[in-house]
Amino acid sequence: MDRLQSMRVFAKVVEQGSFAGAATALEMSNAVVTRNVADLEAHLGTRLLNRTTRKLSLTETGQQYLERVRQILLDIDDADALVSATSKNPSGTLRIYCQPGFGQSQLAQLLPLYAKAVPEVVLDVTLADHNVDLVEEGYDVGIFIGLQKFDASMIARRLATSTVVLCASPDYIARRGAPATPADVARHDCLNFAFEQLRHHWPVQWENKSLNVPITSRMVSNNGAVLREAALAGMGIMIRSSFTLEDDFASGRLVQLLKGHHLGIVSVMMVYPSRRQMSGKLRSFVDFMSARFPRPESDPWLPAA
Template sequence: MELHNLNDIAAFVSSVNAGSFTAAAKQLGLTRSAVGKSIVRLESRLQVRLLNRTTRSLSMTDDGQILYERCVGILQELDAVEDALAFRRATPSGRLRMSLPVALGRLHVVHHIERCLKDWPSLAIDATFSDRLVDLIEEGFDLAIRIGPPKDDSGLLTRTVACQQMITCASPKYLAEHSAPQTPADLADHPCLHFVSGGRLLPWNFRVQGQPVPVIHAGRLQMDSAEALHQATVAGLGLATLPSYVVNDDLRSGALVQLLGAYAEAAEPIRVIYPSKRHLSPKVRLFIDKLVEAWSPPPWE
């Protein structure tokens, strides 16, 4: 196919999508006259009328509808090939803005950021550590890491990169002085160290006889930092339910002991979310790909 033939097809598809030669010309960086000539040339070559034209609107003929449906797929395939080749050549550069959960970000994402900065000298990263659910598009973030099932949001894409298992635990020191709880109901007899988010206590979620059972038994200590709760639990101040990525090293070393494992809820997904863009920049795409590679399996497991 000669190049001008392809340009004529692109002018035709753009005219249909935009609804006028003028709007299509603006999208393509051409004059209205050039777009009109492309359509005439295409109709002449195919010996059919593709568009019904009035001074105010365009509408497709039956032949135009058939050509449009075929050509849209062709142009999308060409774009995909171009994107793939550009992606292979591209090196992440520019400034990547991300929002990270505080504990997961500090304990495990920072190491990944360090590796990316070392591998890609042209990349700069702005990382915000917050457990608040930011509005990516409104606040200008390129990506965020969130924990839990996806919410309905057609403007965002999501990719699961790991899982978070909540683990109820206590220190050997605490258990030497108190009997271990055997069921979630026994937690009423223990000082429970709860996480505070947005001014409210987050419940500990268990599953009893197949049914979800949220539990809140606030003790004398409540914090909005998972890392601080972890330190208090290791010190023997009470029981806590904390993410596996916070406590797994202590469970392996014996500094903490898991409790009520038979009643634990299913693990929740850890997801990267990012705005839905057809041409995703290399800095976002490669950062996510590299994170998936680094967390297969997750370093805390």
């Protein structure tokens, strides 16, 4: 027995004053309506309705039960309406995970625009380098970069591609000159990420070829912001994902070196649990980010050649 369905049928029978009237209102057969009420009475072990050939009337127990049933049905309808409204209208708290470099350089600028467009959504944003389990850790959506891992069952939408490029400040270039070929990098001071695979060589790529260029590190750090400050101060050549360099390139604080060469191309992925039954807040964020990055196969952050 579907008890909730039987309760709805019972309340409708009383409202309509007859089994036939309830059957018409609910678009059911008389037999189905009668069976639902009979099953409910059997489940409760008591009679709810007095039946005569001329009319129906509630028993004393039936009257008490009806009052509770009507309140239960109202509460359920209110809960359904609340969830339905939430799923359609963006509201509530949206928990976002993001890789720090993209979060600081790109997402931080985009979130105020999203918040203005969707004022009922509260943003809860976490920036972290470690891999996260979105579902287990309670995130609605995540922005993952490059080799960061996420559950294969997640929906993953590429927002854009980012190129890892070489750059330096105008001051450094004025003092030391700009490398004309990848091999020239070996004669320059380098600002290096603290990854073992980059400690002694940079894999510079061009025209589907790759060259492991030996380097001399002037500074090593696990923090991109520290390396950026050193590059701005003219300490050496830095490698960095293009999405972190957009403003520096536009302002001329940093200059891209060896255009056409790079150290890799990484994907910027937006990841979320499911397309089905997506909440309004998540759908609004997915649509917003997708509109901001209409060409997922391109790098929108590199200066025009």
